Amino acid sequence: MSQPASVSAASRLPGLDLLRAVAIVWVMLTHGGMFGLIGDDNWFAGYGWMGVDLFFALSGYLIAGQLLRPFARGEAPRYSRFFARRLLRTLPAYLVVVALYFLFPVLQDRDRIQPLWRFLTFTQNLGPNPAGKSFSHAWSLCVEEQFYLVLPMVVALLAWRPTRARIIAAVVGLIALEMALRGYLWLADVAARPFDITSAPRAGAYMELIYYPTWSRLDDLLGGICVALIQVFRPSWWDTLARQGNLLTAVGVAGVAAVMLLFRDGEVAGFFAATFGFPLLALSMSLLVIAGANRRSLIGRWATPGAGALAAGAYSLYLSHKIVFHQVGLWTQTWPQPEKGFAFALAFAAAAVVAAALYWLVERPFLKLRERFRDRAPAAPANATSVTVAVGLNTVT
Numbered sequence: 001m002s003q004p005a006s007v008s009a010a011s012r013l014p015g016l017d018l019l020r021a022v023a024i025v026w027v028m029l030t031h032g033g034m035f036g037l038i039g040d041d042n043w044f045a046g047y048g049w050m051g052v053d054l055f056f057a058l059s060g061y062l063i064a065g066q067l068l069r070p071f072a073r074g075e076a077p078r079y080s081r082f083f084a085r086r087l088l089r090t091l092p093a094y095l096v097v098v099a100l101y102f103l104f105p106v107l108q109d110r111d112r113i114q115p116l117w118r119f120l121t122f123t124q125n126l127g128p129n130p131a132g133k134s135f136s137h138a139w140s141l142c143v144e145e146q147f148y149l150v151l152p153m154v155v156a157l158l159a160w161r162p163t164r165a166r167i168i169a170a171v172v173g174l175i176a177l178e179m180a181l182r183g184y185l186w187l188a189d190v191a192a193r194p195f196d197i198t199s200a201p202r203a204g205a206y207m208e209l210i211y212y213p214t215w216s217r218l219d220d221l222l223g224g225i226c227v228a229l230i231q232v233f234r235p236s237w238w239d240t241l242a243r244q245g246n247l248l249t250a251v252g253v254a255g256v257a258a259v260m261l262l263f264r265d266g267e268v269a270g271f272f273a274a275t276f277g278f279p280l281l282a283l284s285m286s287l288l289v290i291a292g293a294n295r296r297s298l299i300g301r302w303a304t305p306g307a308g309a310l311a312a313g314a315y316s317l318y319l320s321h322k323i324v325f326h327q328v329g330l331w332t333q334t335w336p337q338p339e340k341g342f343a344f345a346l347a348f349a350a351a352a353v354v355a356a357a358l359y360w361l362v363e364r365p366f367l368k369l370r371e372r373f374r375d376r377a378p379a380a381p382a383n384a385t386s387v388t389v390a391v392g393l394n395t396v397t
Helices: 014-034 050-072 079-103 116-120 136-158 164-188 200-211 219-233 235-243 245-262 271-292 307-312 314-332 343-373 384-394
Strands: none
Touching: 014 050, 014 271, 014 307, 014 314, 014 343, 050 079, 050 136, 050 219, 050 245, 050 271, 079 116, 079 136, 079 314, 079 343, 136 164, 136 219, 136 314, 164 200, 164 219, 164 271, 219 235, 219 271, 235 245, 245 271, 307 314, 314 343
């Protein structure tokens, strides 16, 4: 749920704002169904879990770009600044919401909640299935925080004697490893549960072993990283892709539609979808990110009214909306059916107000503080390693 590297209006790309706005609204539609704010017949809301995949692809692109651009200039990234900026971006609002959940149990959206230490260590997505517990949607934040921690180390490792073949092998190898791991876990454990994929034992095993763990959900993040690699080190390729932005948008949307067919039972999927569906979804989301990251495509050319505000507040909205949805759901559960049709709109508006307060009171001040850690002068003087990285990645071999 990361924001662009700069929060200034001039540097914002309307296409990325639109994608982020679509992602947060899609996720909220799904959660609206969980709290009875949306009818069961809304098929589109049932696929809102894909909004998280779009967030992952955006994060992979934006965060990797921050680490890769110094190398392209022959400089070494300042990892201390990178980690400081990440912590100031993600921790303050998150810790406030965690405190609300634990200090005021009445706000909890489910009867149970995982131990506090899992939220403080960002390990909620590992081990016991967090589904059906309060603040369960924090699992995706755990994936991103673990990604932020590991990515700089991977980049530093690949920066040692970098070649295009080595980097391609690393990306392809990770994707293949993920596919093999998901396939193995499905056959070895999930398939051993009752036959019906939607049954509690099989669904629980699938979510715990395949859907939530970071090592099974790297496809979208890797896709975003690949987009950043192309933009930073292959500008001619990027320019060619940018000229086909509308085609990429169409292919990306078609890919998402195809994945919907594979995941027709929801995020709990069969063997084929679990193994091959996530890479296809990652490719589709990455194509949309490419289209959104340039101003030549229809989605990137003009600002969509309201998309910028939703994108700016997406993180606060994601963190806090379930608290509001739960309360509104309790309040409206006895409403007559005609009036209940307005329940989601009411919940969305209330969630926007709460998110705005969280953004302006907590998130925004720390975003301003984060600007102190922006590289204004050249980073560390170019050394042998950083120059090798720039030459190695930009040389066509």
